[in-house]
Amino acid sequence: MSIQERIAAVGIRLTPTERRIAQTVLDDPTLLTFGTVADLAKQAKTSHPSIVRFATKLGFEGYTDLQGWVRQGVADQLGTPGQRIRRPHGMESNVRADIQTSIDSTLSTLDSSTLQRLAKPLIGAERVWILSGETSRAGAYTLLSGLSMIRDGVQLIDQHNFGRDLSGATARDAAVAFDFARYRRSCVCAARALLDLGVPLVSITDSPLSPLASITDSWCVLKVPGVGPFDSSLPAVLAAELLVVEVAGELGPKIHDRIDRLEQLWNKTETFHRHSR
Amino acid sequence: MSIQERIAAVGIRLTPTERRIAQTVLDDPTLLTFGTVADLAKQAKTSHPSIVRFATKLGFEGYTDLQGWVRQGVADQLGTPGQRIRRPHGMESNVRADIQTSIDSTLSTLDSSTLQRLAKPLIGAERVWILSGETSRAGAYTLLSGLSMIRDGVQLIDQHNFGRDLSGATARDAAVAFDFARYRRSCVCAARALLDLGVPLVSITDSPLSPLASITDSWCVLKVPGVGPFDSSLPAVLAAELLVVEVAGELGPKIHDRIDRLEQLWNKTETFHRHSR
DNA sequence: CAATGTCTGTAACGAATTGTACATTGTGAT
DNA sequence: ATCACAATGTACAATTCGTTACAGACATTG
Numbered sequence: 001m002s003i004q005e006r007i008a009a010v011g012i013r014l015t016p017t018e019r020r021i022a023q024t025v026l027d028d029p030t031l032l033t034f035g036t037v038a039d040l041a042k043q044a045k046t047s048h049p050s051i052v053r054f055a056t057k058l059g060f061e062g063y064t065d066l067q068g069w070v071r072q073g074v075a076d077q078l079g080t081p082g083q084r085i086r087r088p089h090g091m092e093s094n095v096r097a098d099i100q101t102s103i104d105s106t107l108s109t110l111d112s113s114t115l116q117r118l119a120k121p122l123i124g125a126e127r128v129w130i131l132s133g134e135t136s137r138a139g140a141y142t143l144l145s146g147l148s149m150i151r152d153g154v155q156l157i158d159q160h161n162f163g164r165d166l167s168g169a170t171a172r173d174a175a176v177a178f179d180f181a182r183y184r185r186s187c188v189c190a191a192r193a194l195l196d197l198g199v200p201l202v203s204i205t206d207s208p209l210s211p212l213a214s215i216t217d218s219w220c221v222l223k224v225p226g227v228g229p230f231d232s233s234l235p236a237v238l239a240a241e242l243l244v245v246e247v248a249g250e251l252g253p254k255i256h257d258r259i260d261r262l263e264q265l266w267n268k269t270e271t272f273h274r275h276s277r
Numbered sequence: 278m279s280i281q282e283r284i285a286a287v288g289i290r291l292t293p294t295e296r297r298i299a300q301t302v303l304d305d306p307t308l309l310t311f312g313t314v315a316d317l318a319k320q321a322k323t324s325h326p327s328i329v330r331f332a333t334k335l336g337f338e339g340y341t342d343l344q345g346w347v348r349q350g351v352a353d354q355l356g357t358p359g360q361r362i363r364r365p366h367g368m369e370s371n372v373r374a375d376i377q378t379s380i381d382s383t384l385s386t387l388d389s390s391t392l393q394r395l396a397k398p399l400i401g402a403e404r405v406w407i408l409s410g411e412t413s414r415a416g417a418y419t420l421l422s423g424l425s426m427i428r429d430g431v432q433l434i435d436q437h438n439f440g441r442d443l444s445g446a447t448a449r450d451a452a453v454a455f456d457f458a459r460y461r462r463s464c465v466c467a468a469r470a471l472l473d474l475g476v477p478l479v480s481i482t483d484s485p486l487s488p489l490a491s492i493t494d495s496w497c498v499l500k501v502p503g504v505g506p507f508d509s510s511l512p513a514v515l516a517a518e519l520l521v522v523e524v525a526g527e528l529g530p531k532i533h534d535r536i537d538r539l540e541q542l543w544n545k546t547e548t549f550h551r552h553s554r
Numbered sequence: 555c556a557a558t559g560t561c562t563g564t565a566a567c568g569a570a571t572t573g574t575a576c577a578t579t580g581t582g583a584t
Numbered sequence: 585a586t587c588a589c590a591a592t593g594t595a596c597a598a599t600t601c602g603t604t605a606c607a608g609a610c611a612t613t614g
Binding site (some may be wrong): 227 | 311352372373381397412414416418421422426450484485487488490491492496505507510514515518519521522525526536
C-alpha cells in the first residue's frame with residue numbers, strides 16, 4: 001500500500017487544512033521521509049498539531065509512526081538498486097518507446113514558426129470549422145474544447161451533417177482538418193467543399209501524400225505510432241493543444257475576461273464538485 | 278561521490294572504532310540515512326561522540342551535515358524522473374518540457390501490473406460505461422473509440438442524460454470514469470450512482486484527493502501539466518490507449534475476426550478515401 | 555440567538571537529539 | 585617508571601523533536 005492509496009482511503013474525510021497537507025506531501029515525497037513535523041508544517045503553512053492530526057487520521061499512532069512506515073517503504077526499495085530500473089517486460093517497451101519518440105517528433109515538427117503559421121488563420125477568423133476522421137476525433141475534440149474557451153464560433157463538424165452545417169461558411173472563416181492513415185472519405189469531401197467556398201484550410205495529417213496535404217498550403221505532417229491494434233491519437237491531441245496555446249498567446253489578455261466569465265458561470269451553475277483540490 | 282568513496286578517501290587515517298563505524302555504515306546504508314547518532318553508536322558498539330568525530334573526519338561539520346549529504350543523494354534517486362529534470366530549472370514553465378515529463382510520468386505510473394489491475398474489470402464486463410469531465414473528454418473518446426472496436430456494449434455517457442442511460446446498469450457491467458482537476462459534479466454523482474448499483478468502477482484522475490479515488494479501489498493518478506491556459510488531455514488519452522492495448526491483449530485472437538469484419542464493412546460502405554497512404 | 559460541535563492555532567512539556575567539555579584508558583618513548 | 589599523547593567513553597548543555605492540553609474561531613442546528 002502506497003502513501004497515495006492511504007491518503008485516498010480517507011480522502012473524503014479530510015478537512016481543508018489536512019487536504020493542504022496531503023497535497024504538500026504528494027508534491028514532495030521527500031518531505032515525509034526526511035522532514036520533521038516543523039518542516040512539513042512550514043511547507044503546508046499550518047501548525048505542528050495539524051500535522052500530527054493528519055498522521056493519526058491516516059491511521060497511525062502519530063507522526064513518528066507515519067514517518068517510520070514511509071521510511072520502511074523506501075528502505076525496501078533502497079536495498080535492491082536493481083529493482084529501481086525494472087524495465088517493463090515484453091513487447092510493451094516498444095509501444096512505450098514509440099510513444100515517446102512520437103511525442104518528441106511532434107514537438108519538434110511543431111516548432112515555433114510552424115505553429116505560428118498554422119495558427120494564423122484561426123485568430124482572425126469569424127468562425128472556425130473543425131473536421132475530423134475517426135482516429136483523430138480526440139484531437140478534434142481537444143481543439144474544439146480549447147478554442148471554444150478562448151473564442152466564439154468554433155464548430156465541430158459531424159460526418160452526418162456536413163451539408164447542413166457547412167452551407168453558411170464564408171471566406172472570412174477558417175477550417176482545421178484532422179485526418180490520418182485511413183482518410184475518411186467524408187472528411188476529405190468536406191474539406192474540398194470548404195476550399196471551394198474560399199475558406200482557408202489548415203490540415204493536420206500523417207503524410208505529405210495525404211489528400212488533405214495536396215489541396216492546401218497550411219499543413220503539417222505528424223508521425224503516428226501504432227498502439228496495440230490501432231493508431232495513437234496522441235500526436236493529434238498534442239497538436240491541438242499547441243494550436244490552442246498559440247492562438248491564446250496571440251489573442252493575449254483579451255481572453256482573460258472571457259475565462260473569468262466562464263469561471264463565474266461555472267461557479268453559479270455548480271458545475272464542479274465541492275472539494276476541488 | 279558515494280559514501281564508499283568518501284570513506285575510502287580517509288580510510289588509512291581511521292582509528293579502530295571509526296573503522297568499526299565505517300563498516301557498520303557500509304553494511305547498512307539505512308542506518309546513516311534514517312538513523313540517529315544513538316542508533317549508529319549502539320549498532321557499532323561505541324559512544325555518541327565517536328560518531329560525531331567520525332563525521333568530522335569525513336570532512337563534514339558534524340553528524341547532521343553528514344546525514345544531510347547522504348539524504349540528498351538518495352532524494353535525487355527517489356524522485357520521479359520528471360521531478361529530477363525540473364529541479365535545476367526551478368519554477369521555469371516550459372510547456373514542451375512539461376509535456377515530455379508528463380508523458381514520461383504517465384508511462385511509469387501505468388506499469389504492467391497497474392495496467393493489468395485497471396483493465397481487468399473491463400474484460401469480462403457485459404457493458405462498459407465511460408464517464409468524463411470536460412478536460413478529459415478526449416481521453417474518454419479515445420477509450421470509447423478503441424474499446425468499441427474490440428468489444429460490444431461500450432457507452433460514453435453524456436452529462437445531459439445520466440439518468441436515462443445509466444438506469445439499466447448492473448453489477449455485471451463495468452465503468453471507467455475520467456475526471457481531473459476541477460471535478461465535474463455530474464461526473465462524481467454519476468460515479469456514485471453506478472457504485473450504488475454495484476457496478477465496478479475504474480477511475481482515472483489526477484490526485485488521490487479526487488472524490489473519485491476515495492470511492493473505488495481501481496484507480497490511478499496521472500500528472501496533468503498545464504498547457505497554456507488549460508490542462509492537457511494527453512495523460513488521459515495515453516491512459517485510454519494503454520487500457521485498450523491491455524484489454525486487446527487479454528482478449529487475444531478473439532478480436533481478430535471482429536476487426537476483419539469491421540474492415541469489410543468499411544470497404545463496402547466506402548468510408549475511406551481511395552488513395553490511402 | 556443560544557447551544558453545540560468541529561476545526562485549527564498557541565503554548566507548554568517531556569523526551570530525544572546533537573555537539574562539547576572533561577575524565578579515563580591505553581600505548582610507546584625516553 | 586613516568587611523561588606525552590592519542591583514543592575513547594562519560595556527563596552535561598543547548599536545541600529540537602513530537603505530542604498534548606487548551607482556547608478561540610467558525611459553522612451548524614435547534
